[in-house]
Amino acid sequence: MNCRILLLPLCLIVVAIVSGCATTNQRVLDSDGQTQLQKRSYQTRIFDTDNKEIVMRGVISTLQDLSFVVEKADLTLGAVTGTKFIQGQVIRMSVTVRPKGTTQMVVRANAQFGVQPIEDPKSYQDFFTSLEKSLFLTAQLGE
Amino acid sequence: MRAVAVAFAVLILAGCVTVPPDAFVVTQQQLAKRQIETRRFDGIKEEELLTAVSNLLQDTGFTLENSEVKLGLLLASKQRDATHGGEIVAAILIAVLTGAVTPISKDQTIRASVVVRPAQSESVGEIVKDSFFVRVTFQRIVRRTDNSTYVETLDDVELYKDFFDKLSKAVFLEAQKI
Numbered sequence: 203m204n205c206r207i208l209l210l211p212l213c214l215i216v217v218a219i220v221s222g223c224a225t226t227n228q229r230v231l232d233s234d235g236q237t238q239l240q241k242r243s244y245q246t247r248i249f250d251t252d253n254k255e256i257v258m259r260g261v262i263s264t265l266q267d268l269s270f271v272v273e274k275a276d277l278t279l280g281a282v283t284g285t286k287f288i289q290g291q292v293i294r295m296s297v298t299v300r301p302k303g304t305t306q307m308v309v310r311a312n313a314q315f316g317v318q319p320i321e322d323p324k325s326y327q328d329f330f331t332s333l334e335k336s337l338f339l340t341a342q343l344g345e
Numbered sequence: 346m347r348a349v350a351v352a353f354a355v356l357i358l359a360g361c362v363t364v365p366p367d368a369f370v371v372t373q374q375q376l377a378k379r380q381i382e383t384r385r386f387d388g389i390k391e392e393e394l395l396t397a398v399s400n401l402l403q404d405t406g407f408t409l410e411n412s413e414v415k416l417g418l419l420l421a422s423k424q425r426d427a428t429h430g431g432e433i434v435a436a437i438l439i440a441v442l443t444g445a446v447t448p449i450s451k452d453q454t455i456r457a458s459v460v461v462r463p464a465q466s467e468s469v470g471e472i473v474k475d476s477f478f479v480r481v482t483f484q485r486i487v488r489r490t491d492n493s494t495y496v497e498t499l500d501d502v503e504l505y506k507d508f509f510d511k512l513s514k515a516v517f518l519e520a521q522k523i
Contacts, residue, residue, distance in 0.1 A: 255415070255416070258416055259416060259417070259462050259463075262416060262418065262460055262462070263460070263462055263480075266379070266382075266460060266480055266482065267375055267379060268368075268369060268370075268371060268375065269375055269378065269498060271420075271456065271458040271482045271484050271498070272418055272420070272458050272460060273411060273420055273458065274411055274413075274420070275413040275416045275418045276413055277415040277416050282416075285484075286368075286498075287496040287497055287498050288365055288368060289365060290495060290496065292496060293368060315363075315364045315368075318364075320364055324366075325364055325368060325369045326369070328367075328368075328369035328370045329369045332369070332370070332371050
């Protein structure tokens with residue numbers, strides 16, 4: 203009888219623990235309830251210039267202004283990665299620049315804070331506002 | 346019981362760490378930092394300046410990790426001892442007074458990221474020939490005796506001043522092809 207009384211709470215605890223954990227597969231390809239399109243819309247901006255190098259140098263100097271240390275950059279691929287230490291945590295951000303047609307550049311950013319993806323559109327909005335100032339260009343929403 | 350409650354509270358709070366609201370906004374403080382971390386060099390080609398920087402990084406014991414010459418980027422790092430006299434004394438005092446063992450800094454990875462960018466005229470943003478800004482940032486990742494780590498960006502004005510003094514010499518040596 204005693205065992206039965208204990209069994210129910212024990213089952214509940216096991217269920218609570220198991221359901222609280224995402225499986226590895228879910229973590230590898232997670233997008234936290236947002237669709238790919240939603241993510242792209244706030245992580246992407248379009249600039250009216252055909253000069254990839256200038257946009258990339260602007261991205262690098264914007265990241266530096268935001269106290270990021272730029273770790274990797276590749277002009278051919280159009281990728282820049284940097285990390286920033288804030289309040290003992292690490293923000294890691296990568297930005298890609300690619301041509302759209304012959305007169306525009308698409309800039310896309312994504313970042314994580316500690317072990318969490320940054321999914322707050324305001325953070326990206328702030329980043330692109332800083333980038334606009336650095337490039338002397340106005341960003342357009344697109345994609 | 347209290348310890349369990351505290352542990353739970355810590356677990357719950359740790360899950361709720363959010364991005365600081367101004368993490369992607371350039372603040373006045375960061376603009377001041379830009380001044381400290383940047384110097385302008387005139388009358389030199391970009392490759393020569395990057396070569397001078399890489400020579401200086403090697404002079405100061407860094408090994409190169411990554412580079413992209415087309416965008417003026419160099420990343421270098423070095424591993425060094427991080428033991429600190431004051432910290433050891435404090436740890437011993439705490440151990441004597443409370444019996445608790447405090448982990449102390451053991452070793453560290455110091456990283457230097459250097460970016461060279463063409464100088465632009467103030468008004469229209471036009472590129473000035475043979476004139477470049479060099480910006481350097483130093484970070485360190487410190488490992489403690491219990492293998493936990495902490496990270497920080499170094500912001501001592503003297504450190505950056507010293508770096509640029511040395512870079513001026515390296516640029517001179519580069520110009521003389523020494």
